[in-house]
Amino acid sequence: MDRRTVFGGWRLPVLLVLPQLLLTSFFFYWPAGEAVWSSMTSQDAFGEGLTFVGWDNFAELLDDPLYLEAAVRTVVFCGAVSLLAMGLALALAVFADREVRGKHAYRTLLIWPYAVAPAMSAVLFLFVLDPRVGLLGRWLNQMGVDWDYHLNGNQALLMVVMASAWKQVSYNFIFFLAGMQSIPRAVTEAARMDGAKGWHRFRTITFPLLAPTTFFLLVVNLVYAAFDTFGTINALTHGGPGKDTETLVLKVFRDGVVNHDIGSSSAQSVILMVGVIAMTAVQFRFMGRRTES
Amino acid sequence: MLALGVVLFALPVWLVLAGSTQDSQAITRGELSLIPHLSGLPIYWRVLTEGTRGAEPVWHMLATSLAMALCIALGKITISILSAYAVVFFRFPLRKLAFWSIFVTLMLPVEVRIIPTYSVMARFGLINTFTGLWVPLIASATATLLFRQVFVSIPDELVEAARMDGAGPLRFLWDIVIPVSGANIAALFVILFVYGWNQYLWPLLVATDPSLDTIVIGLVKMIGVDSDTDWAAVMATAVLALLPPVAVVVLMQRWFVAGLTEGEK
Numbered sequence: 001m002d003r004r005t006v007f008g009g010w011r012l013p014v015l016l017v018l019p020q021l022l023l024t025s026f027f028f029y030w031p032a033g034e035a036v037w038s039s040m041t042s043q044d045a046f047g048e049g050l051t052f053v054g055w056d057n058f059a060e061l062l063d064d065p066l067y068l069e070a071a072v073r074t075v076v077f078c079g080a081v082s083l084l085a086m087g088l089a090l091a092l093a094v095f096a097d098r099e100v101r102g103k104h105a106y107r108t109l110l111i112w113p114y115a116v117a118p119a120m121s122a123v124l125f126l127f128v129l130d131p132r133v134g135l136l137g138r139w140l141n142q143m144g145v146d147w148d149y150h151l152n153g154n155q156a157l158l159m160v161v162m163a164s165a166w167k168q169v170s171y172n173f174i175f176f177l178a179g180m181q182s183i184p185r186a187v188t189e190a191a192r193m194d195g196a197k198g199w200h201r202f203r204t205i206t207f208p209l210l211a212p213t214t215f216f217l218l219v220v221n222l223v224y225a226a227f228d229t230f231g232t233i234n235a236l237t238h239g240g241p242g243k244d245t246e247t248l249v250l251k252v253f254r255d256g257v258v259n260h261d262i263g264s265s266s267a268q269s270v271i272l273m274v275g276v277i278a279m280t281a282v283q284f285r286f287m288g289r290r291t292e293s
Numbered sequence: 294m295l296a297l298g299v300v301l302f303a304l305p306v307w308l309v310l311a312g313s314t315q316d317s318q319a320i321t322r323g324e325l326s327l328i329p330h331l332s333g334l335p336i337y338w339r340v341l342t343e344g345t346r347g348a349e350p351v352w353h354m355l356a357t358s359l360a361m362a363l364c365i366a367l368g369k370i371t372i373s374i375l376s377a378y379a380v381v382f383f384r385f386p387l388r389k390l391a392f393w394s395i396f397v398t399l400m401l402p403v404e405v406r407i408i409p410t411y412s413v414m415a416r417f418g419l420i421n422t423f424t425g426l427w428v429p430l431i432a433s434a435t436a437t438l439l440f441r442q443v444f445v446s447i448p449d450e451l452v453e454a455a456r457m458d459g460a461g462p463l464r465f466l467w468d469i470v471i472p473v474s475g476a477n478i479a480a481l482f483v484i485l486f487v488y489g490w491n492q493y494l495w496p497l498l499v500a501t502d503p504s505l506d507t508i509v510i511g512l513v514k515m516i517g518v519d520s521d522t523d524w525a526a527v528m529a530t531a532v533l534a535l536l537p538p539v540a541v542v543v544l545m546q547r548w549f550v551a552g553l554t555e556g557e558k
Contacts, residue, residue, distance in 0.1 A: 006382055006452075007462040013383035017391050020376035023432035026417075028398045031409035038409065088298070095295040108543060109299045111550070115538035117491030117509045123516055123531050124305035127312060127325070133524060135308055138323050166302075178554040227402045231493035235513045249405070256408040257498070265408050272405040280399055 032273065038266035057267035066243070067251070067268075074226060074247040077161060081229070082221035084165040086214070089172030094202065096173075097180045107177070114170040119231030125163040126236065149237065153244030156237050160245050163236060164229045172217050179213035180206065219283045223276070248272060306535065313337070313528035320524035336529045345515055345526045351533055354508040358490055359537065361427050361507060365489030366482050368431035374474075377440035378466055382452070392441075399434040403495055411498055421502045430495060436481055443474050480552020483545045490538045508534040 039057055041050040061067045096106045116124070129137040131148040140147040149155040183206065191205045230249050233239060239246035239254065246254070248268065256265030312325050314333030344350040379385070380392050403410060410429070419425030447470065455465045496507050506514070512534055515527045542549060
């Protein structure tokens with residue numbers, strides 16, 4: 001990261017970097033520190049005064065079947081969203097890449113959902129799949145399918161997975177398409193001459209060459225599914241019915257903001273932070289390797 | 294297949310567009326149709342100026358969202374350019390530490406530190422203020438990293454030439470560095486504008502005062518009403534909420550796509 005030619009003096013650069021550092025310390029480090037501190041305290045029965053309890057909050061969480069259920073549910077949810085969003089995007093990118101004319105038109109028609117807020121995609125899906133108001137939801141019920149995601153937990157989970165994945169497809173599509181277009185023509189031409197046909201060519205040439213993009217997207221999608229979908233889920237189901245669509249972030253929100261259990265909510269925050277940092281580290285090890293090669 | 298994909302994405306939006314012009318009671322009865330009624334268009338004027346029962350008028354929510362998105366996008370870009378410039382073009386004490394302490398926050402979204410951030414905000418008296426809505430969101434490791442990458446690739450010869458001409462560091466920043474990073478700034482603007490416009494959890498936490506409701510918050514509140522929802526108004530509001538960010542992405546598509554996929558490398 002070092003350049004040969006630099007400007008002298010130290011006051012100006014310190015002044016320049018200061019706003020960013022101040023914001024980072026006030027809104028990242030301070031809250032993070034406070035999260036670690038509150039995660040080791042507990043409010044007494046009367047709601048006054050904090051006592052230091054060490055690892056108790058964490059031990060309690062790891063013993064709590066409800067927390068473990070939410071963790072498993074989050075993993076399933078993130079996996080499903082990532083798989084669906086990436087699979088669809090890859091398929092669309094393959095077709096868009098083959099298109100000779102109108103490639104740009106298709107791109108425009110497919111990238112705009114990127115701009116849709118997670119909470120907005122919930123509203124859009126409501127109009128399609130709500131059992132009473134939604135177009136398809138109503139039709140399903142007329143066809144004799146017992147479709148009501150307000151009551152059926154599995155249907156609710158399916159609903160939030162679809163609404164969350166729908167929004168993320170366009171992001172993945174942009175990257176897959178860019179990845180395919182950066183594959184040298186000579187490679188695909190050579191494969192074609194050797195007689196490799198559609199699916200076979202994709203499996204042996206295109207997909208392996210897309211591996212770095214795929215891995216990058218996997219991390220981004222998992223992080224998206226774990227955190228950004230709060231709006232989607234909260235607007236569609238509030239985590240319900242029961243707790244059937246409650247992911248870890250919703251649980252942090254419910255325990256902290258709604259139920260005012262600060263100790264437990266903070267401990268959950270700390271666990272999530274450790275998770276995010278671990279994922280960032282994995283991604284950077286990988287990206288570092290890629291820039292070297 | 295491709296056309297099917299396009300339809301898959303367009304259907305919900307078309308449905309909302311068509312539904313916004315229809316009769317709310319008919320929609321409640323389940324008679325939503327795919328054909329818009331042109332006679333229902335005045336609904337847009339009504340929600341913009343009056344809003345729905347018990348809510349701010351939609352123009353006000355749109356204005357709040359717009360102000361918030363612009364402040365976040367421009368604020369992030371400004372402080373990230375400044376800090377990246379300092380880190381790349383100067384040598385000062387604790388430079389590496391400053392860079393790393395920004396870098397570490399890279400992927401730590403607000404969603405993971407809900408309660409502690411709220412209590413810090415409360416201590417600063419930023420709850421229910423417009424400042425509280427955007428300032429905490431503008432610290433950005435991603436943007437700083439991106440600009441650092443761009444700045445590192447500016448050839449040394451350019452810096453030398455500028456110094457030879459007697460240009461100081463601030464002049465060099467304004468006359469050379471910012472113009473050559475134009476495409477990156479444009480791309481980042483799209484990403485950050487959308488990010489700002491689409492915030493949901495943050496405003497939900499720090500702004501309970503209805504006069505600070507963004508359009509996304511306002512819309513989710515509208516569908517939360519259990520009975521007697523004015524569906525046509527909700528749909529019209531949804532269309533209005535979608536327009537600005539979608540317009541920004543589509544109109545600035547060229548920079549956005551290039552910037553996004555380049556930033557990843």
